[in-house]
Amino acid sequence: xxxxxxxxxxxxxxxxxxxxxxxxxxxxxxxxxxxxxxxxxxxxxxxxxxxxxxxxxxxxxxxxxxxxxxxxxxxxxxxxxxxxxxxxxxxxxxxxxxxxxxxxxxxxxxxxxxxxxxxxxxxxxxxxxxxxxxxxxxxxxxxxxxxxxxxxxxxxxxxxxxxxxxxxxxxxxxxxxxxxxxxxxxxxxxxxxxxxxxxxxxxxxxxxxxxxxxxxxxxxxxxxxxxxxxxxxxxxxxxxxxxxxxxxxxxxxxxxxxxxxxxxxxxxxxxxxx
Amino acid sequence: xxxxxxxxxxxxxxxxxxxxxxxxxxxxxxxxxxxxxxxxxxxxxxxxxxxxxxxxxxxxxxxxxxxxxxxxxxxxxxxxxxxxxxxxxxxxxxxxxxxxxxxxxxxxxxxxxxxxxxxxxxxxxxxxxxxxxxxxxxxxxxxxxxxxxxxxxxxxxxxxxxxxxxxxxxxxxxxxxxxxxxxxxxxxxxxxxxxxxxxxxxxxxxxxxxxxxxxxxxxxxxxxxxxxxxxxxxxxxxxxxxxxxxxxxxxxxxxxxxxxxxxxxxxxxxxxxxxxxxxxxxx
Numbered sequence: 001x002x003x004x005x006x007x008x009x010x011x012x013x014x015x016x017x018x019x020x021x022x023x024x025x026x027x028x029x030x031x032x033x034x035x036x037x038x039x040x041x042x043x044x045x046x047x048x049x050x051x052x053x054x055x056x057x058x059x060x061x062x063x064x065x066x067x068x069x070x071x072x073x074x075x076x077x078x079x080x081x082x083x084x085x086x087x088x089x090x091x092x093x094x095x096x097x098x099x100x101x102x103x104x105x106x107x108x109x110x111x112x113x114x115x116x117x118x119x120x121x122x123x124x125x126x127x128x129x130x131x132x133x134x135x136x137x138x139x140x141x142x143x144x145x146x147x148x149x150x151x152x153x154x155x156x157x158x159x160x161x162x163x164x165x166x167x168x169x170x171x172x173x174x175x176x177x178x179x180x181x182x183x184x185x186x187x188x189x190x191x192x193x194x195x196x197x198x199x200x201x202x203x204x205x206x207x208x209x210x211x212x213x214x215x216x217x218x219x220x221x222x223x224x225x226x227x228x229x230x231x232x233x234x235x236x237x238x239x240x241x242x243x244x245x246x247x248x249x250x251x252x253x254x255x256x257x258x259x260x261x262x263x264x265x266x267x268x269x270x271x272x273x274x
Numbered sequence: 275x276x277x278x279x280x281x282x283x284x285x286x287x288x289x290x291x292x293x294x295x296x297x298x299x300x301x302x303x304x305x306x307x308x309x310x311x312x313x314x315x316x317x318x319x320x321x322x323x324x325x326x327x328x329x330x331x332x333x334x335x336x337x338x339x340x341x342x343x344x345x346x347x348x349x350x351x352x353x354x355x356x357x358x359x360x361x362x363x364x365x366x367x368x369x370x371x372x373x374x375x376x377x378x379x380x381x382x383x384x385x386x387x388x389x390x391x392x393x394x395x396x397x398x399x400x401x402x403x404x405x406x407x408x409x410x411x412x413x414x415x416x417x418x419x420x421x422x423x424x425x426x427x428x429x430x431x432x433x434x435x436x437x438x439x440x441x442x443x444x445x446x447x448x449x450x451x452x453x454x455x456x457x458x459x460x461x462x463x464x465x466x467x468x469x470x471x472x473x474x475x476x477x478x479x480x481x482x483x484x485x486x487x488x489x490x491x492x493x494x495x496x497x498x499x500x501x502x503x504x505x506x507x508x509x510x511x512x513x514x515x516x517x518x519x520x521x522x523x524x525x526x527x528x529x530x531x532x533x534x535x536x537x538x539x540x541x542x543x544x545x546x547x548x549x550x551x552x553x554x555x556x557x
Contacts, residue, residue, distance in 0.1 A: 013284040020354040020367055026284045041384060045279075045289070052286050112385055152386055179385045216492050223495050226503060226519040234507065234516075238492065241509050249284070 001070075003033040006259035007120055010228035011035075011251040012236045016207055017244030023047030024205045024249035025113075027055040032066050033120030033259075034059060035251045039133050039205040041179070042102075042111030050098050050113040050181050057094040058117055062086060072122035072261050083119045083126035084190050091115065091128060091180065091188045098181025112179035115188070116147065116203045120195065120253065122261040128190040131176040134209060136217065137193075138200040138225065143218030146193065146201075150178035173210055199255040200225050204235070207248030211239040221252070228252050276328055278321075278357075279365040280307065292328060297321040299359065300333075313337050313360030321351070326368065330357060471555045473513050475506070478543070478550040488556070489513060497524075502547040506538070513538045513553070520547070 009030045015022040023040040025048065036058050040051030071083035094115075102108045114131025127135055132149040148154055152175040156162050162170065180186055195201075200221050208217065216238060224231035232250050239248040278297075280288040290297070290307055299307045300318040309318075315335035322329045328351040332339040340358040341349045349355075357364040475496070476486045487494070489506055495518065497503040502520030506513055514535040517523045523531050525545035526538070538544075542553045 011284070015354070015365075020365075021279075022281075022284070022365075024284070025286070048286050055285065175384055175386045177386060182385050219491065220493055223493050224505060224518060226499070227517075230505075230516060230518060234493070234505075237507075237509070 001121070001259075001261070002031045003120060003259055004030040006255065006257050007033060008228055008254045008256055009035060009251065010232045011249070012229075012232035013249035014236045014240065014244075014247070016247050017240050019245075019247060021045060021048060022247045023051055024207070024247040025051035025055040026249050026251055027059040028251055029059065029063060032063055033071075034062055034066070034118070035203055035253055036115070036117045037133055037203045037205060037249055037251055038113045038115050038180070039131070039207075039247065039249070040111065040113040042108070046102075046108045046111035047113070049101070049108055050111040053098050053101065054094045054113045054115055054180055057097055058087075058090045058115075061090045061093065062119070065090075066119070070121075070261075071119050071126065072124070081121075081124075081126065081192065083121060083124075084192070087117060087119060087126060087128045087190055088188065091117070091130070091186065095180050095186040096184070099184055102181060110182070112182040114176060114205070115180050118201065118203065118253070120255075120259070123195055123259060125193050125195050125201065126190065127193060128188045130178050130180050130186060130188050132174075132206045134202075134204055134206075136202040136204070136214075136221075138202070138218065138221050139196060139198070141222070143214070143221060145214065147189070149176070150189070151176050173206070195255045197255050197257050200228075201253040201255075202235075203251040203253075205247060205249045207244075207246035208235055208239050208250055210246060211242040211244065211248070225254060228254055276323065276326070276351075276366065276368045278307070279367065280309070281363050281365070282361055292321060292323045295323055297323065299364075307364075309359060309362050311360055311362065314362070318359055319357075327351075328366065328368075330366075335359075471557070473538070473540075473553060473555045475544070476552045476554070478552055480549045482549075496544075496551070497546045497549075504544075504546055506553075507535070511537070515544065522547075 007030060009028045011026050011028055013022060013024050013026050025038045025040065027036045028034065036055045038051035038054040040047030042050060065086050069082040069086060071081060071086065073082050074080065075082055075085050098111065098113065102111050114133040116129040116133045116135055118125050118127045118135065127147065129135065129147045130150060132151045134149065135146040137144055137146050153167050153170055153173055155177065157164055157167055178186065202221055212235065217235065220234050220238065221231055224234055232252050235250045236248050275291045275293060277292060278290045279286055280290065294306065297307060298305045298317065298320050299309065300316050301308065301310060301314045302316040315337070317333045318335040319330060319332050319339050322331065330339070330341065330346065330349045330351055332347050337360060338345050340346065341355050351366045353368040355366045357366065472488060472490060474486055474488045477483055489508060492508050494506045495503055496506065502522055503518040504515055504524040505518050506515050514537055515524055515526065516535040517531060517533055526536060526542055538553045540555050544551050544553060
């Protein structure tokens, strides 16, 4: 199913003001309804190697596999949509590749990456994330953070050690508790969400939400949603205007129309026969 | 050695070290950096490197060469310049030791692993100024607030530096010098940004003539949704107007803008969806 008529994607990535390397990596495929964003970490250029590997492996593999295994169809084993299984498998694969590269090549030792990946299908989005790269959603007038960071800060907030207000000024923003490629296995958090026409989904690296407040991000997405490319550039520019201390990447996905899978009597019949 | 990082759409494709005096870039295979894309000319550009300096020259290419968004014929490359050929980007990185790199490095995202020291084998050559024992480093500059770490998981050092406990002779030297440059947490807020003066828009024609609107937010949209919309962005450098949607573009002082952001100056007259308005700074 080609989703390029149903969703619009715009993205922007920038090294920021301070750093010379861009360790973020992004990929998007509107026809397949696939977006991937990774924020690499590790000495010298190893971070960009890790994030580049993550986005390349996950995108290219999923582009092929989505043909064979329609994401909306339920896996007979557990009744979950194939999208979940596909994401889990490819994240596992990317994790293994990055981990092995880090083990075998001294210059890549210790590299890893955060990840957010989303597959859109049948008026739904399957979202996987690891680390502190985020997904936000604008629906009607509500701009909300959808994913919860895998970070020390978030754990401190959850355990009641500090309030979200104090967290804004915490020094430990940059400590993540999960990352792709640092251990032989990884546990991604994968959830399914419904989508509605008019929704704007934002995937971003921490370079955005560390530099720009959620209110300002929401305001920008809302006021500029008619021109998605401009919105993406504006978000990056705001991060840079506020200091741009980290690489900043954003992917915006706007749902233009309903993209439910046709469920006529024919397809129901085939579904029943198989 | 200076180097170039070739990327497309944010994806790094290749890293090239500038070892030769002349490094040619083009579509044809004999080039040192071959970019097989029709938007790139056969012989597109050349980088001449003399000692530590590199010069970029466009070789009369069809689609031109941009550096940091500006078209160039000849350009003296500076560290982190971005060369653009069509959709491809080449980032120039000179090898001068990045003195500024030290403190900021510690803002980089790091992984903390519950119950695990980084493997000693994962050691990397430490960056500039990192000659003190790693354990001292990570506590004195990396995460000062981590001293409240009762019950915290073990920290993985940023670059997989070995972090065995060591006596900390370097602590006293390291802490004050680098500790002071700890970047303060700056959180952007809806408050006015650094640029001092607030500007406003007064409508000059149409039904709402005479109305005034202060531009206090980071973004203010003008116009009619679905017909023509422009946005005025408030930045540290001043105010800028950018076209958002609609077939026609905003007009400033009688001149039609293109898709690029346009800096506004005091008493500029804007025209949008047939309505004239004046931009001016207050007080």
